[in-house]
Amino acid sequence: MTEAASTWRPVVRDYLDSLRAAGRRPLTIRLHEHYLRHLQRYARDPFNLNIGNLERALTVRRDWTPETIRSAASVFRGFTKWMHARGLIPTDPGLLLPAVRVPAGVARPIPDPILDMLLSAHPPGRSRWLLLLGGHCGLRVAEMAQVSTRNLDGDLLFVVGKGGKERIVPVLDADLQAAIRSGGGYLFPGRADGHLSAGYVSKLLSELLPEHWTAHTLRHRAGTAAYRGTRDILAVGRLLGHAKPETTMRYIQLPADALYAVARAAA
Incomplete structure (x- = not known):
């Protein structure tokens, strides 16, 4: 254990x-622990926190x-x-942190580090399948509820x-594929025509x-x-089941490098 870790x-x-x-949720507590572990890399002593090391921890990751x-x-x-x-x-010093501006009216994707943390915490099983179907395959909760063996052809759902x-959605996770294929019916059996209801799937994800953060x-x-x-x-819209690209745009947070690429192309 490093000196910084033993202090923190x-x-x-x-x-x-x-x-x-x-009474905070266990996963919320894990999220706090995750980000505080990140903060430790830029502030060796928790008793000497200042706005400088807080901002450094927030800005050093260019992919955030x-x-x-x-x-x-x-x-x-x-x-x-x-x-x-x-x-x-x-x-x-937290009072000095500026408000983080997120563009209004645009996509609100759950951050990759949070989804990765959740997936690492859940072994193969119902919870993991729900996270993958939503976060990787882009299914709505009603669509997740009705995933069935009969709807899988190879790796296409x-x-x-x-x-x-x-629509057709590729399922690339081998364990999820196997779970759908081996179920012999609905992946999530329940009382709503043999499968879980959309409301119950939404409750499980919440x-x-x-x-x-929500299922959406x-x-x-x-x-x-x-x-x-x-x-x-257009391909993203097909994956998500949208009829118009205007709808798809509301689901997409523009990558940070996109505007730079456009500017370079125009120069």
Whole structure:
């Protein structure tokens, strides 16, 4: 254990205990722990936190989207507020952190680090399948509820979406493929015509996800990641089951390098 880790560990332990005492969700607590572990790399001593090392921790990762930065900043503010209230630091540097601006009316994808953390925490099983179907395949909750063996052909899943429109969604995770194929019926059996209801799937995801993130933000993540990797708005719309590219654009958070690429092309 490094000297910095040994200094941070008891403080973080007590802070997480305070979150548990306040009734915060286990996954929310894991999220706080995740971002505080990141902060430790830029602030060796939790008793000497300042605006400089807080901002450094928020800006050093060039791959973080505004949503990820806002999520981390919220954790930092909660932690420094708790530290100050307990008399562990003389002032609260978190108060000096500027508000993180996220463009209004655009996609709100769950940040990749959060989804990766959730997937690493859940072995093969119902919870993991829901996260993959939403965050990687872009399915709606009603579509997740009706995933069935009979709708899988190889690695292609036939999905019936809004208005009875059918589309094809590749399922690339081998374990998820095997689970759908071996079920002999619905992947999520239940009482709604043999499968779980959309409402119950939404409830399960709300329990799985940290606060402020929803099943729909998983779908936004799938659209954003797909566009980031392909820049093909029509193909992304086909994946998500949209009839118009204007609808798809509301699901995509524009990659940070896109405007630079456009500017370079125009120069």
